[in-house]
Amino acid sequence: MTALLKLDDISVSIGNLGLLDRISLSVGRGQVVGLVGESGSGKSLTAMAAIGLLPLIGGRVTKGTVRFDGQDMAAMTETQRRKLRGARIGFVTQNPMTALDPVQRIGEQVDVVSRLHLGLSRADARARTLDLLTRLRIPEAGAVVDAWPHQLSGGMKQRIVIAMALAGDPDLIIADEPTTALDVTVQAQIIQILGSLVRERGVALLLITHDMGVVAQVCDRVAVLYAGRLAEEGPVGPIFAAPAHPYTAALIGCIPQDGMAKGSLTGIPGAVPSAAAFPAGCRFHPRCPRASDLCRNTPPMIVHRTAGQVACHHPGEAE
Amino acid sequence: MIAPLRALRRPQGAVAGLWLILVICAALFAPLLTPYAYDIQNLPNAYQPASAQHWLGTDEFGRDLLTRLIYGARTSLSVSATAISISVFCGMVLGASAAWFGGWLDRIVTMTVDLTWSFPEILIALILVAIIGPGTTGVMIAISVAYLAQFTRLTRAQIMTLKGETFIEAARSLGAGNAHLLFRHLLPNALAPVLVSAMLATGDAIILEATLGFFGLGAQPPVPSWGGMMSAGSALVFKAPWVIIFPGLAVAITVVAINLYGDALIAELDIRSRLRREA
Numbered sequence: 080m081t082a083l084l085k086l087d088d089i090s091v092s093i094g095n096l097g098l099l100d101r102i103s104l105s106v107g108r109g110q111v112v113g114l115v116g117e118s119g120s121g122k123s124l125t126a127m128a129a130i131g132l133l134p135l136i137g138g139r140v141t142k143g144t145v146r147f148d149g150q151d152m153a154a155m156t157e158t159q160r161r162k163l164r165g166a167r168i169g170f171v172t173q174n175p176m177t178a179l180d181p182v183q184r185i186g187e188q189v190d191v192v193s194r195l196h197l198g199l200s201r202a203d204a205r206a207r208t209l210d211l212l213t214r215l216r217i218p219e220a221g222a223v224v225d226a227w228p229h230q231l232s233g234g235m236k237q238r239i240v241i242a243m244a245l246a247g248d249p250d251l252i253i254a255d256e257p258t259t260a261l262d263v264t265v266q267a268q269i270i271q272i273l274g275s276l277v278r279e280r281g282v283a284l285l286l287i288t289h290d291m292g293v294v295a296q297v298c299d300r301v302a303v304l305y306a307g308r309l310a311e312e313g314p315v316g317p318i319f320a321a322p323a324h325p326y327t328a329a330l331i332g333c334i335p336q337d338g339m340a341k342g343s344l345t346g347i348p349g350a351v352p353s354a355a356a357f358p359a360g361c362r363f364h365p366r367c368p369r370a371s372d373l374c375r376n377t378p379p380m381i382v383h384r385t386a387g388q389v390a391c392h393h394p395g396e397a398e
Numbered sequence: 399m400i401a402p403l404r405a406l407r408r409p410q411g412a413v414a415g416l417w418l419i420l421v422i423c424a425a426l427f428a429p430l431l432t433p434y435a436y437d438i439q440n441l442p443n444a445y446q447p448a449s450a451q452h453w454l455g456t457d458e459f460g461r462d463l464l465t466r467l468i469y470g471a472r473t474s475l476s477v478s479a480t481a482i483s484i485s486v487f488c489g490m491v492l493g494a495s496a497a498w499f500g501g502w503l504d505r506i507v508t509m510t511v512d513l514t515w516s517f518p519e520i521l522i523a524l525i526l527v528a529i530i531g532p533g534t535t536g537v538m539i540a541i542s543v544a545y546l547a548q549f550t551r552l553t554r555a556q557i558m559t560l561k562g563e564t565f566i567e568a569a570r571s572l573g574a575g576n577a578h579l580l581f582r583h584l585l586p587n588a589l590a591p592v593l594v595s596a597m598l599a600t601g602d603a604i605i606l607e608a609t610l611g612f613f614g615l616g617a618q619p620p621v622p623s624w625g626g627m628m629s630a631g632s633a634l635v636f637k638a639p640w641v642i643i644f645p646g647l648a649v650a651i652t653v654v655a656i657n658l659y660g661d662a663l664i665a666e667l668d669i670r671s672r673l674r675r676e677a
Contacts, residue, residue: 135570183583195574
């Protein structure tokens, strides 16, 4: 399968601060790739790099290439990149509560995307919007298009944001924590909607989340980020069955299971270090149960395996 | 229902709004409402107190005071409102471009604005009228420049906060360009606080226009303006106090009404905090 989005060994800095370090990752058509990690691990930054919006926050790709459909994003002009956004790459932002313009009606905000990218007339764009909203299972789509954002619930707004991302008929959707701000019941619906989009329309989906449960539910592959580095990447099945990296194992350990005894849900002690204070060696070693002297001094190399990659000095060992 | 109408349902908004509508209608339909001409002198009839023929009395040339007051509303309101409209338009263009493009443009605009803000509006207006020369055009330009700093600052502050909003990032990540972001998202969102503060500034501008008129720098005789009428009346305070009292009351009541209605509008739009975030 040819990759639609391919991040090849990219490093990203803001000012002199190195935030992402040698991340490789690819998303193919019809594939759902989960990008997982705690807050501050660099997930959103990776997404910004993928759509070429890093300069907006003063960041830049210092090493490696971002390729979309074979084209190097860095070699494009900003105008060319802008034409990709919305038309070929749909972006679903993190917080649906503030992702819609408060002084524009819902319908106009969705319409404008297809008018801009597909060149539709006002009437055709509205028809497309109504069709999209109906397919996203929004009840009474005809009334919703005339509503203002403040009249909708969070789950409804997130569907509108997804509709906006879909309106330009993109090949790739990047969803940045699309369910974080929502109720659990609504979360499940949104994840289901995103998953069925991939199956029905053959789009590629990069799903950024910190919830391993969501990954297990819909993703084909998963990439685990920790403190700006890739910890482990590969197909979901094998990784959940036998995580090689202790951080992956710890994240999986954070999913509540049926029949668990009270208080037996394990957390991960400590917190993600800030970019100004990344520890030497493996960045996970202060929180790692397997840490050895080697981990404290030498950063692990990324080892490519048959189906994925892992960066750990002690992969797959028992604790 | 839209906010300006909702504001009319609040008690102070209703009273103030009614007065404003009355004054605006009087100004608009002045020739239909007034039985006398504002500029024909009738000397034997001078210094008449209020009567059935002249509800508010006559001035030193025997002209009907009510007629002149109504025509004066025309001058005062049109000069202030036009001046503030020019000021708002230029202020939004300046403030928005400063906030959007940043860099040296932002520095120059902010510096100039801060500089002009350190002078009282009346001083700026007086200097400008001195340069341009007296008359309604001069006063209009003077008032619009005097209030330019306020709208530039307010717009700039609004756009700066809005720039960081998620919906701007969302629009950009879906391919929106600069013009689209500025005209479809940023300016419409900044509009409500700017318009409300423009409305309140119109009240101040009426006072400024009256002040300049009082100094004889506004509309030139025989065209009446509230400030000019007060100026004529100031010499007659004891002989014919109504000549200064009624235009003074007209200014005072109108300005209070604008402020009350503005307050009701602010409450309806729920933007008090956004107006305070001006610096």
